[in-house]
Amino acid sequence: GAVVSQHPSWVICKSGTSVKIECRSLDFQATTMFWYRQFPKQSLMLMATSNEGSKATYEQGVEKDKFLINHASLTLSTLTVTSAHPEDSSFYICSALRRRASDEQYFGPGTRLTVT
């Protein structure tokens, strides 16, 4: 199967600090990965599309300077929440696109971020 991992699974950080979340495709290469955000009892909202070797594409309303995305290899994308504030507390989920006939997205288990 196609497995996507995220690290860490949960993190608590203090307001003003930065935190990095990793998303890895374990058994396939992914030139495209996606980052979603999920607020409690709400749906997933696409934040950005991460492309290997190029700049990420951010959705409208998402601050690119606050949510830094780096996709340096075919199996790893990172999301760095800079100068985190309590309102950034959320569940962050990544997915990796497996390019075959079906172009299916495989989701990671998510990372719970709590900013105190």
Add this chain to the structure above:
Amino acid sequence: AQRVTQPEKLLSVFKGAPVELKCNYSYSGSPELFWYVQYSRQRLQLLLRHISRESIKGFTADLNKGETSFHLKKPFAQEEDSAMYYCALRSGGGADGLTFGKGTHLIIQP
């Protein structure tokens, strides 16, 4: 702008009863529609997509472009179907992200 609407936050049915989870969408082009399922404490996983027109775990969904709907159906619910179900839309090619509905929590009562 595209939008996916799932009108029911919670749906509770008895085991063996038919299930229908509603999904409506708005998009000016030709979208791809998906149903994702999230079982308790597990990650999101693809249940089915409209282009494959297949039945997975007894579930089917037909894209109705006239009504802009993609309802998920199963004739006889099973307890293991209890989960969170999300309808999602992809607007363009395979490299586009997904627009999700708010999800429906399906509870199958014994």
